[in-house]
Amino acid sequence: MNPINAMTPAEDSRDGFIERRVTYTLEMDGRFYLVENVPARIDVNTGEELFSPETVEQLH
Template identity: 40%
Template sequence: MFECHVCNSRKSHTENISEVFQIDGKFHLVENIPTTVCSNCGEAIFSRETTEHIRSMLHSNSRPIETISMDVYAY
């Protein structure tokens, strides 16, 4: 059963999200990640299987489906 580690809510829904990961100073965008999202605070939580799939994808020799440029701002 779901319980949010941020707000302790037990209400959630599934959603596909995009997330940017930084590895060795390089940014990688992963799209359409299946995620459990807290319906109260919006915290996104990946399953262990999803986390392992992302880790494997980003640390292997797999090729991205496309390459994009990204604007960078300093605060």
């Protein structure tokens, strides 16, 4: 099952996005790092993950 389609009743997608925690991939100095449990807004139609500027700033 596609996790985007497996919404819980508490999730609200009226604006086409749902809030989820995802794994963020970060590349620094030629090495890849996976950061788990990062808050994101996910487009329910495309699956695109959007991160707040504050979240991205903390990750980098």
